Amino acid sequence: MSTLSDPLSLSAPRGADAGLTPQQLVAKYGLTVSGARPPLPKYVQQLWSRRHFIMSFATARLVAQYSTAKLGQVWQVVTPLLNCVVYFLVFGLILSGSKSIGNYVPWLCIGVFIFQFIQTAVQSGTRSISDSLGLIRALHFPRACLPIAFTIIQLQQLLISMVVLVGIVLASGITPGLSWLLVVPAIALLCLFNTGIALAMARVGAKTTDMAQLMPFILRTWMYLSGVFYSIERNIESWPKWIQLAADVNPAAVYMDLVRFAFDPSIDNRHSLPPHVWAVAVAWALVAFVLGFVFFWKAEEEYGRG
Amino acid sequence: MADTATTNVKEAAPVDAQLARVPTVVVDDVHIVYKVHGAGSGRGSATSALSRIISRKRSPAIREVHAVRGVSFVAYKGEAIGLIGSNGSGKSTMLAAIAGLLPTEKGGIYTNGQPSLLGVNAALMNDLTGDRNVVLGCLAMGMSPAEVRSRYQDIVDFSGINEKGDFITLPMRTYSSGMAARLRFSIAAAKTHDVLLIDEALATGDQKFQKRSEARIRELRKEAGTVFLVSHNNNAIRDTCERTIWIEKGELVMDGPTDVVVKAYERGERP
Numbered sequence: 001m002s003t004l005s006d007p008l009s010l011s012a013p014r015g016a017d018a019g020l021t022p023q024q025l026v027a028k029y030g031l032t033v034s035g036a037r038p039p040l041p042k043y044v045q046q047l048w049s050r051r052h053f054i055m056s057f058a059t060a061r062l063v064a065q066y067s068t069a070k071l072g073q074v075w076q077v078v079t080p081l082l083n084c085v086v087y088f089l090v091f092g093l094i095l096s097g098s099k100s101i102g103n104y105v106p107w108l109c110i111g112v113f114i115f116q117f118i119q120t121a122v123q124s125g126t127r128s129i130s131d132s133l134g135l136i137r138a139l140h141f142p143r144a145c146l147p148i149a150f151t152i153i154q155l156q157q158l159l160i161s162m163v164v165l166v167g168i169v170l171a172s173g174i175t176p177g178l179s180w181l182l183v184v185p186a187i188a189l190l191c192l193f194n195t196g197i198a199l200a201m202a203r204v205g206a207k208t209t210d211m212a213q214l215m216p217f218i219l220r221t222w223m224y225l226s227g228v229f230y231s232i233e234r235n236i237e238s239w240p241k242w243i244q245l246a247a248d249v250n251p252a253a254v255y256m257d258l259v260r261f262a263f264d265p266s267i268d269n270r271h272s273l274p275p276h277v278w279a280v281a282v283a284w285a286l287v288a289f290v291l292g293f294v295f296f297w298k299a300e301e302e303y304g305r306g
Numbered sequence: 307m308a309d310t311a312t313t314n315v316k317e318a319a320p321v322d323a324q325l326a327r328v329p330t331v332v333v334d335d336v337h338i339v340y341k342v343h344g345a346g347s348g349r350g351s352a353t354s355a356l357s358r359i360i361s362r363k364r365s366p367a368i369r370e371v372h373a374v375r376g377v378s379f380v381a382y383k384g385e386a387i388g389l390i391g392s393n394g395s396g397k398s399t400m401l402a403a404i405a406g407l408l409p410t411e412k413g414g415i416y417t418n419g420q421p422s423l424l425g426v427n428a429a430l431m432n433d434l435t436g437d438r439n440v441v442l443g444c445l446a447m448g449m450s451p452a453e454v455r456s457r458y459q460d461i462v463d464f465s466g467i468n469e470k471g472d473f474i475t476l477p478m479r480t481y482s483s484g485m486a487a488r489l490r491f492s493i494a495a496a497k498t499h500d501v502l503l504i505d506e507a508l509a510t511g512d513q514k515f516q517k518r519s520e521a522r523i524r525e526l527r528k529e530a531g532t533v534f535l536v537s538h539n540n541n542a543i544r545d546t547c548e549r550t551i552w553i554e555k556g557e558l559v560m561d562g563p564t565d566v567v568v569k570a571y572e573r574g575e576r577p
Contacts, residue, residue, distance in 0.1 A: 010549050011379045011561050014327060022334040022416075025380065029329055031416035035406015046448075053445035060442060064433045067477070135430060137407060138490065140420050141446040305407055 037300040047142045054145050058152040080161040084109045091229035106169045111228040114256045117158040119219050124150040125198025126205035136304035143303045147202040151195045174264045182262035190255045192285040196292030203296050226252035251284040327382040330532040335413035338374040373399040375556040386533040388543035388550040396556040397536045401503045419500035436474040443493040465492035495522050503534045520546050
């Protein structure tokens with residue numbers, strides 16, 4: 001019985017540490033609370049050291065996406081094309097929304113592709129934590145890798161769509177110009193904006209699993225309010241001033257306009273883009289990214305719990 | 307009586323063991339309470355959920371389970387510690403809490419570096435191939451691409467996935483549970499961990515792999531890490547751990563040399 005009543009002999013500190021309380025031991029050897037959230041600068045540094053993981057994860061996921069389909073990677077090109085066909089059928093032919101817009105087909109396709117990028121980034125961001133619980137519980141890495149990687153998957157998908165889009169734009173008779181270069185900064189800003197939203201939604205979605213059910217409705221409402229298929233400005237001309245202002249700074253509409261006007265300055269029969277649009281686009285990107293990142297980091301230690 | 311026994315043990319121990327050891331995990335009077343959703347016995351219909359929201363009552367379906375009650379111990383560098391106890395005694399909960407995956411209700415868990423938990427259910431990316439999983443797992447643990455390239459073959463060889471053909475290029479969802487567990491362990495064991503927590507992850511491997519992984523655990527300990535092993539296989543505990551903690555109903559029953567604790571556990575004798 002004497003050996004049994006000696007339960008702490010292997011646990012108790014020996015030698016110079018004998019008699020120290022657990023708290024004193026912790027202080028002496030500089031142990032840290034398990035799973036504690038690192039300070040922001042250190043977190044950014046950890047995230048940067050995982051950049052290869054983020055890129056490989058995104059590429060592997062994109063390739064695996066259609067691995068069960070017979071046509072495989074062909075779907076990456078076919079899916080955006082089919083989307084455009086459906087919307088053209090409904091809004092271009094049946095509802096004839098094309099009358100007021102000069103070059104309706106490229107105008108519509110750009111809107112569909114850009115909004116799809118926002119939509120899928122938000123949706124996959126919302127599910128990024130709950131869909132990767134196995135990975136989160138098995139390995140330790142900064143969790144922000146996941147929503148960022150999921151946004152990059154959607155960016156890669158968008159770039160494939162853009163190749164399709166260039167074909168559509170050229171086929172509809174628009175001549176390439178120097179303004180096409182503006183597509184690059186516009187998409188870069190949009191990508192920053194999407195990453196921020198995806199990070200914020202990842203935290204919300206990880207805590208409130210009901211969000212994944214609710215998001216499709218919110219996103220659909222946003223889509224109809226953003227003028228993807230018809231010009232929203234012409235429809236709300238008689239509405240109160242604040243609604244017009246809200247429609248004006250709506251980030252989805254801002255980014256869509258930037259890309260549309262970059263491809264063809266006369267695409268909307270308006271011939272010019274208000275000068276504040278670029279400023280609004282930069283502001284949205286920075287605000288969404290910084291706030292989203294900090295919001296996500298604040299709950300870093302809680303992902304994968306419970 | 308107890309005091310004399312303690313002094314005897316100390317006198318019998320070799321001199322260097324009496325020197326101060328470096329603690330890697332300090333568990334200080336930890337309580338863990340689970341909040342379980344959807345455990346209520348009442349009707350879970352949509353109307354009852356709606357009326358609950360309207361009346362702003364807290365869901366009766368949330369129940370609290372007090373899984374760990376006041377456990378304290380200190381683990382040191384170079385130790386392999388076995389955790390034993392019956393099903394539902396709180397062993398896995400304890401490991402998840404050490405890994406930082408569960409919040410503690412009371413008390414604190416302090417560790418040296420970030421512990422890594424290797425669980426039996428911890429899936430990696432099932433729709434990706436085995437080799438993709440190796441690369442991504444290593445990158446996620448913070449290795450550089452060059453390091454991954456140099457370790458890749460060792461990891462695959464250690465897992466033994468390719469012994470019966472080219473299985474590493476198949477998606478992980480096609481693996482048997484034993485194969486998946488072997489690959490997961492091989493990935494996690496490729497890196498030196500300060501604290502490695504193994505939760506039944508080796509149980510599904512075959513005899514040959516278990517021997518290999520026990521050897522790897524001994525190596526990890528030599529590299530000055532601490533290994534925790536949860537297992538219902540008492541022989542695996544005897545072979546790999548010199549210290550064992552017996553947990554029952556969330557309380558620490560015994561903590562001591564493996565042969566003493568496992569013997570008492572097998573006889574069902576509580577001190």
